[in-house]
Amino acid sequence: MAAVELTRRELVAAFLGSAVASGCKREQPRAPIPGAVVDRAVEVGHRLRGGPLPRAETLETVDVLVVGAGVAGLSAAWRLAGAGVRDVRVVELESEAGGTSRSGRNSVSAFPWGAHYLPAPLEDRGPVVRLLREMGAVSGVDAQGLPTFEETLLIQEPEERHFYRGHWYDGLYLRVGATAEDLAELERFDARMNAFAAARDAKGRKAFAVPTARSSDDAEWTALDTLSMAAWLAREGFRSTRLKWLVDYACRDDYGATSEHISAWAGIWYFAARQDGQGERSEGFLSWPEGNGRLVHQLLSALPPRAVERDVLVHTVEPGEQGCRVDALDARTGKPRSFQARQVVLACPRFLAAHLVAPWRTARPAWLDAFTYAPWVVANLTLSSPPVSRGFPLAWDNVFQESNSLGYVVATHQRLRQDENGPTVLTWYLPMAGADVKAERTKALSASYTDWEALVMADMRPAHPGIAQQAQRLEVQRWGHAMVRPTPGFMWGPERRAAQESVGRHLHFAHTDLGGLALFEEANWFGVKAAERVLTELGQASASWL
Known part of the structure; x- marks a missing residue:
């Protein structure tokens, strides 16, 4: 980073978390991946501050x-x-x-x-x-x-997979190793979300609708906005760490922050607004x-x-x-x-x-002053061939359990069956989800291209051995105020x-x-x-x- 010199392990811990940093191994010398930080809005937009x-x-x-x-x-x-x-x-x-x-x-x-x-x-x-x-x-x-x-x-199967301790597993929820209590909490949570999705007010409006302007403004539902999603989970007796991870992932994915900093109304909206009360509709994404x-x-x-x-x-x-x-x-x-x-x-x-x-x-x-914005970083990594994986095969959405990133999506997923061994582009997402958005923004904007290359590779390499040798180009886009x-x-x-x-x-x-x-x-x-x-x-x- 430009302002403070960090070791590679410190850099990874600062952006991706200690779990990813602890897995970093000494790299063999390799040629840098060609690429660049491609955004310029910061330098142009900041002219507004010059008087x-x-x-x-x-x-x-x-x-x-x-x-x-x-x-x-x-x-x-x-x-x-x-x-x-x-x-x-x-x-x-x-x-x-x-x-x-x-x-x-x-x-x-x-x-x-x-x-x-x-x-x-x-x-x-x-x-x-x-x-x-x-x-x-x-x-x-x-x-x-x-x-x-x-x-x-519509997204072809497989839609989602999950990397955990050396292997890929199907879906977003990590069922491997889940206890009976974990699965019971997931079932109870899903039932609650289905009930929220089916709820209507006296005017026939959905409690949680798309867009939000169509949602009911009855106090029964809007009162949920007064507490955080994490507080709601605790209040309702949801204690499973696996369920908490799933909810945090959802909040980071759509809102750029963890459940401690997101309204319970918005957290429930994520799970309830896009379904009809019978679970997710088959149309999907x-x-x-x-x-x-x-x-x-x-x-x-x-x-x-x-x-x-x-x-x-x-x-x-x-x-x-x-x-x-x-x-x-x-x-x-x-x-x-x-x-x-x-x-x-x-x-x-x-x-x-x-x-x-x-x-x-x-x-x-x-x-x-009520409006706060989460910074994000998006990187597109071009590979000569699809990445090597252990376990469940390459999906459209590929998530790392122990990383602060959201993982990546595959731009060529819809044509993989026709060109399953050809080159591809992986789009990697990192929400800067800390509570202090100004500090998170400064951190994101101060990192150099060399830093971002190290971070993307540190995130990808445990799941994809040899990916650095497949990499042809890496481009990075920083969004200083990506989402409210x-x-x-x-x-x-x-x-x-x-x-x-x-x-x-x-x-x-x-x-x-x-x-x-x-x-x-x-x-x-x-x-x-x-x-x-x-x-x-x-x-x-x-x-x-x-």
Whole structure:
């Protein structure tokens, strides 16, 4: 690491945990794996901290300006395009659209740089299903009126496996060596989650729904937001360390923190919201080699040519009586640009909006402090052939029991049967799950490429002997503020609701953090919701897609 010189074992312990560090063996000398740290948002975005920035003398006029080309911003533009609004422009800080759903590609395969799957929707309504229909992913409707999906998009078996003490085992829950008490607790936990999934309020709303905006706001359920998921487990008498590991994995996977720091409502939502009370539906997960980058491409394809402008650093959004003035810099040349927009959708996280919205610089909303964000690191490792394994065969999702990482997914999984011995790309995920997000962010950003190569290899080598010799290239993406954390009290507290309110009639907001969960469905929902507010203000209101 740049700031402090650590031994290799100390480095591994600091990022991946003591169990992985204790297994580190002295390496034989080897050539370094070619690669790089590929992100640049930190160096560009931190220009916002440098004081006043210039304004252009000439204003570019536009009916609707969407700031941010992540899933929320693109969903807003998609909804506006669907309503026939032509004068829409999307500006994006980075050189690629998609935010944490973006993807990459090399000669072997496309691969994700963040979100890599979409749970198959349970209902045939809402904007996500509409988008899936547009891209031909919905094959029909079953006898119960529920959507069915193209089989080629559903994850092929084997879906998941688990590495523990030298061998791979089937599934996420480690059944090998489990006691009767462990299995009884798992059965009781599953029954509780099924009951939560089946629960409805007097208005017929699910207690835990996708997106979160459709969930019941009855106190019977929202009271769960006042305690942590770990506290709820203890209160309900769940003591199995194996169950606790499973719940922690779920919280780290979707929320970037362990169960001690995640709302019990959000923890239960993970297990209950995507099923109908009878256990998980067979449709499972939808995925592509590039992960949710395929959904980003679909949103982009619905927009007019040149609607999205990249490398535009917006630094000020100033609401007025007739619209908003938006000041920006060309991130490549440093030249100022300014826009006058009748309507603006600010599709960025709250911590960034705090710097951009001019009135908030002098009167900072108190609710901003409720939003915290977990940093993540994603690495794509290209191999000359699939990794060697002991035990259960290579799966789509491959998890390490004793590591702080989430393991990896296989970008070529859907075509392994046709090319099972060919090159592949493994996408490795590390949520920085410590309680102090600022310290975790500093740690992630201070590590060098050499550090990340050592960490990825330390994580992979025990499960895959010889993997260093198969490695052809490693690329690393650091996400300093990857996902909002649904901490206790956040999901149903007043701060998140206050953050959703527009500023006047011309400035509206969209982002996953407004839903409290960093998920595609939340980004899509709030993007469409903001766009429909814009349509109302433009006098073009139509039937809601929500």
